[in-house]
Amino acid sequence: MRPLDGIRVIDLSRILSGPYCTMTLADLGAEVIKVEPPNGDDTRGWGPPFVVEESAYFLSVNRNKKSIVLNLKTEEGREIFLKMVKEADVVVENFRPGTLDRLKIGYDVLKEVNPRIILASISGYGQTGPYRNKPGYDVIAQGVGGLTSVTGEPGRPPVKAGFSIADIGTGMWAVIGIQSALIAREKTGQGQWIDVSLLDTMISWQTYLAGNYFASGKDPEPQGGAHPNIVPYQLFESADGYFNVAVGNDSLWAKFCQVIGEEELIDHPKYKTNADRVRHREELIPYLQNIFLKRTSKEWVEAFEEAGIPAGPVLKLSEIFTDPHVLAREQLVEVEHPTAGKVKMTGIPVKLSDTPGEIKDHPPLLGQHTEEILTKYVGLEEKKIKELAEKNIVKVYNGQKVNN
Missing domain, CATH: 3.40.50.10540 (Crotonobetainyl-coa:carnitine coa-transferase; domain 1)
Known part of the structure; x- marks a missing residue:
C-alpha cells in the first residue's frame, strides 16, 4: 500500500x-x-x-x-x-x-x-x-x-x-x-x-532573516553566497570553479584553519569566535579567498570532508544526474x-x-x-x-x- x-x-x-x-x-x-x-x-x-x-x-x-x-x-x-x-x-x-x-x-x-x-x-x-x-x-x-x-x-x-x-x-x-x-x-x-x-x-520562510530584522531594526542585505550570521559559511572560488564550505561552530573553525594551513588564525583575537568572525568578515573573507585560489574545488572539498568539515562542490544538472549518490537515492x-x-x-x-x-x-x-x-x-x-x-x-x- x-x-x-x-x-x-x-x-x-x-x-x-x-x-x-x-x-x-x-x-x-x-x-x-x-x-x-x-x-x-x-x-x-x-x-x-x-x-x-x-x-x-x-x-x-x-x-x-x-x-x-x-x-x-x-x-x-x-x-x-x-x-x-x-x-x-x-x-x-x-x-x-x-x-x-x-x-x-x-x-x-x-x-x-x-x-x-x-x-x-x-x-x-x-x-x-x-x-x-x-x-x-x-x-x-x-x-x-x-x-x-x-x-x-x-x-x-x-x-x-x-x-x-x-x-x-x-x-x-x-x-x-x-x-x-x-x-x-x-x-x-x-x-x-x-x-x-x-x-x-x-x-x-524568512525565519532567521526576519528574526535578525526584528532584533536589529535593520533590513537584511544580499550576501551573495554568504550567510549573515555565520562566518565562514559560503561560496568560494577555487582554481577551477566554486565550492561551498560551512564552518558552523568554533571547533570546526579550528579544524578549518588546520586544513588551510593557517593555524595562527585559530586564536586570533579578530577571528577566535563566530561573533568575532562575523564582525570582521570584511577582512577575513578576502584573505581566505586568496588561499582558495591555489587549489581546485575537488581538492578543497576532499580535504575539508576528511577533516569532518561540511563542504561541497557547486554542480550543474548534468553532473547531478550522473552522481552515484543521487542515482542510489533514486532521484532520477x-x-x-x-x-x-x-x-x-x-x-x-x-x-x-x-x-x-x-x-x-x-x-x-x-x-x-x-x-x-x-x-x-x-x-x-x-x-x-x-x-x-x-x-x-x-x-x-x-x-x-x-x-x-
Whole structure:
C-alpha cells in the first residue's frame, strides 16, 4: 500500500504550484483526476524544449494523474464536476480568488454537495486581505515577499532564485494543509477550506532573516553566497570553479584553519569566535579567498570532508544526474510515455520505510481518461458522452489526441 491509497483528489490547478502539490499527493498514492479546460493546462504548450511533441515543463509535474477535459463554464460541465466532487476527498485549485464562486462551484457549493470535501486554494496573495484580487506569479511573490531583496551579490541589482521557489514551496504547504485536514476529518467528520498563498510562503520562510530584522531594526542585505550570521559559511572560488564550505561552530573553525594551513588564525583575537568572525568578515573573507585560489574545488572539498568539515562542490544538472549518490537515492527515474518514449524526471524525495510512494503512470495525454472517468465516476453511458463531446462540454481521447 501507499500512504494516501483510497484518497481521491480532483485537480483543477494548472501551471506549477497546484500541479506540484497534486503530483506529490499522487506519488504518495492518491488518485488524482486532473480536470483540464478544452485547450488543456497552459504548460502543455510551454516550450521548447519538448520531448517529441510533449512539453518538458508539463511532463515534470504531472505524472501519476488522470486527465479529463471538461468545460466548467457550461451548466452541464458544472453538473458533471459536482457529481465527481460527491465521491471525492479533496479539490485543489489555483485560480484567482473568487473564480470558483463565479463558476458556481465555490466552497459553499462544494461542502453542500459533500460535507467531507477538503478544498485547497492556492493563490498569489491569499483569499483575504487588500491584495486578494491581484494576480500572483512566482517572480512577483519573490519580490513582494522579500526574497529578491536578499538574493544576489552585495552592491549589485537584486535577482530572483534560480527556479520557481515560491510556486513549489506553496505547493508543498498545500500538501501539508491537505494531509492535516485529512487527519482532522478523521476526528470531526467534516472537511474544510485550506488557504495558502505564494506571499505567505515567502514571508514564512524568512525565519532567521526576519528574526535578525526584528532584533536589529535593520533590513537584511544580499550576501551573495554568504550567510549573515555565520562566518565562514559560503561560496568560494577555487582554481577551477566554486565550492561551498560551512564552518558552523568554533571547533570546526579550528579544524578549518588546520586544513588551510593557517593555524595562527585559530586564536586570533579578530577571528577566535563566530561573533568575532562575523564582525570582521570584511577582512577575513578576502584573505581566505586568496588561499582558495591555489587549489581546485575537488581538492578543497576532499580535504575539508576528511577533516569532518561540511563542504561541497557547486554542480550543474548534468553532473547531478550522473552522481552515484543521487542515482542510489533514486532521484532520477524513467517513465515510459506513449508519445515521448522514455521520459526522465526527478524522483520522490520522501522515503517511507513501510508505505513508500510510487511512480506508476506517465503524465497523462490531454483528455486521456475522459471517457473512463465519466463512465466510472459519473455513471454516464457512451451515447451521453458522445453527446457531450459534440457540444464541446467534454473532449474524448481517441488514441492520438482529444476529439476536436
